Each structure stands twice: as structure tokens, then as C-alpha cells.
Amino acid sequence: MLSIAICDDDRKDTDKLETLVNGYMSQSPFSYDIKKYCSGEELLESSETFDLLFLDIALGGMNGIEVGTKIRESNRGLKIIYTTSYKQFCKQAVNRAHAFAYLVKPVTKDKIDRQLDEILSCIQEEHEDKETVAFEIMEITDKGELESRIKDFEVDDIFYFEYFNRKIKIKLEKEEYFFKDKMKDLADKMQLHNFETCHQCFLVNLRHVKKIKGYEVFLNNNDIIPVSQKRSAEFRKKLNTFIQNSI
Known part of the structure; x- marks a missing residue:
């Protein structure tokens, strides 16, 4: 559309x-x-x-x-x-x-x-030319059984990842999926696609950052996610670099 x-x-x-x-x-x-x-x-x-x-x-x-x-x-x-x-x-x-x-x-x-x-x-x-990434997501079948499958995602469609209840949530505009991984390994993988860690539980797509105010990141889909005090300065620096390179 x-x-x-x-x-x-x-x-x-x-x-x-x-x-x-x-x-x-x-x-x-x-x-x-x-x-x-x-x-x-x-x-x-x-x-x-x-x-x-x-x-x-x-x-x-x-x-x-x-x-x-x-x-x-x-x-x-x-x-x-x-x-x-x-x-x-x-x-x-x-x-x-x-x-x-x-x-x-x-x-x-x-x-x-x-x-x-x-x-x-x-x-x-x-x-x-869209970049894509694949994850082994977990889903509940119609029979109520847990199964996993490989699913491709366009990088631009992903707003952020959140570590949640010992799983990682992929947040899209209107959908979310879950898979298992370590946040550090995921951050290393997604750094090539302009994702940065703003909090130990959040990895955000810099393309979708609208603004930062205090210790909160405001995204284009109106979600608000936290920035830890320890990571705030480095995250702002990387966001500014990304914006400058995008102009």
C-alpha cells in the first residue's frame, strides 16, 4: 500500500x-x-x-x-x-x-x-533492494501447540526488539513475534542494519526514532521506550551520526 x-x-x-x-x-x-x-x-x-x-x-x-x-x-x-x-x-x-x-x-x-x-x-x-533478516519465531498453532518456523522480516518494518519474559519480542507496526536469543548476540547482528541498544532490554531501529526526551525514545508508531542513564550519551551520539549520514 x-x-x-x-x-x-x-x-x-x-x-x-x-x-x-x-x-x-x-x-x-x-x-x-x-x-x-x-x-x-x-x-x-x-x-x-x-x-x-x-x-x-x-x-x-x-x-x-x-x-x-x-x-x-x-x-x-x-x-x-x-x-x-x-x-x-x-x-x-x-x-x-x-x-x-x-x-x-x-x-x-x-x-x-x-x-x-x-x-x-x-x-x-x-x-x-530492501534488507531482510530471518528469525526462528515461536507461534501457537490452531491446536494450541507451540511450534517454530523461520520467518523473513524487512529491516525497515521492525521498530524494535524487546527482551521479555526470557524471550525476545520483534515489534512491527501492527504485529509482534517472539523468538529466543541473547540480546548481546542480536545487537551484534543488527548493528549492521542501524539498530542500537538504548536499554539492556531494548534494541531500537534508528530509522523509526522520532525524538529523544529525557530518558525516553519516541518512535514513529507512537511507542515510547526507555533509555538507560548509562547508555544515554552513546545512544544519542549514534543517533545523531545516523541522521547526519541519512541527509
Whole structure:
């Protein structure tokens, strides 16, 4: 499912853009969902995670460049296409918010089709290059019996691991699985995939860290996990390094 957002404070521009995007996507092999926002503040308050964002630069309140810069702090894989009537802001949009592209209004079908061709090609290539890891998970069968099987997981889908009741829990956005391992061995294995230990019982995917406040880590799925005082400084340092390397 490709998750798409449109953020524009002009209702007519929003509706027109939605119609154009629907027209293109309905002919593509991708399933998709579109959500609309009328301000940057409303978008930032949303708990949704998007793959593609059409973002107007000249928003009331926070402007689109400020919003794009802010939202990419917690969703670094997001593709942003700016829409604007002011060409002079386009360079700033690319440099500050790392926009995928920008479209000068009025937005037309040809412009949208061209950009979506590029976006979907890029997303498809990224999907084919996804890193995966495998674990021997434990599950209860329909007969109430405990059995184990090997299951592959896309690294990006894993939010964190938690040592729990002598087992390790894999936490995805809407699912969780359990397997047996030592946290130290797991941390060594997952460090190559940008996972870091923030607490003796938690190993977190740095891609999904929204912010750190005090001794708590806030994730994109709204989960909050602890940071131990002993590990706080080192964890913050590694997170900052990861963010810098992702820009």
C-alpha cells in the first residue's frame, strides 16, 4: 500500500491535485491511499507515516519548507514533491528539505504523470533492494501447540526488539513475534542494519526514532521506550551520526 498525503491550504488546488493523482494511480499496479491536510500543523500532528507527500510551500502558519524539514526528521525515507507558485523558493526546497522534486502551479496532468513515473520507479527499486533478516519465531498453532518456523522480516518494518519474559519480542507496526536469543548476540547482528541498544532490554531501529526526551525514545508508531542513564550519551551520539549520514 502506497501512502500518499496532500498538504495545501487552498481547497481547489488540493481537490485538483487529488483528482490528478487518482487518475494516474488508478491505472498503476500499486494499491494506494490518499489523505489530505489543510495546514502544516495538522500534517505534523498526524500519526500517519507516508511514502509520498505533495506539499505546498506557501502555507499559512508554518510554511512548506519548515514543515518538510520537520517531517523528514522522523520520516527520512519520505519523498516530498513541492507545489508552488513561486519559483524562487524551489532551490531552497531542494537544499533544505531535500525535496524529490517541485511542481510550479498550475499543476497539470502531464506534470503529475511525469513525476509519478519517476517516484514509483524509485520506490520500486528501493523495495527490490530492501534488507531482510530471518528469525526462528515461536507461534501457537490452531491446536494450541507451540511450534517454530523461520520467518523473513524487512529491516525497515521492525521498530524494535524487546527482551521479555526470557524471550525476545520483534515489534512491527501492527504485529509482534517472539523468538529466543541473547540480546548481546542480536545487537551484534543488527548493528549492521542501524539498530542500537538504548536499554539492556531494548534494541531500537534508528530509522523509526522520532525524538529523544529525557530518558525516553519516541518512535514513529507512537511507542515510547526507555533509555538507560548509562547508555544515554552513546545512544544519542549514534543517533545523531545516523541522521547526519541519512541527509
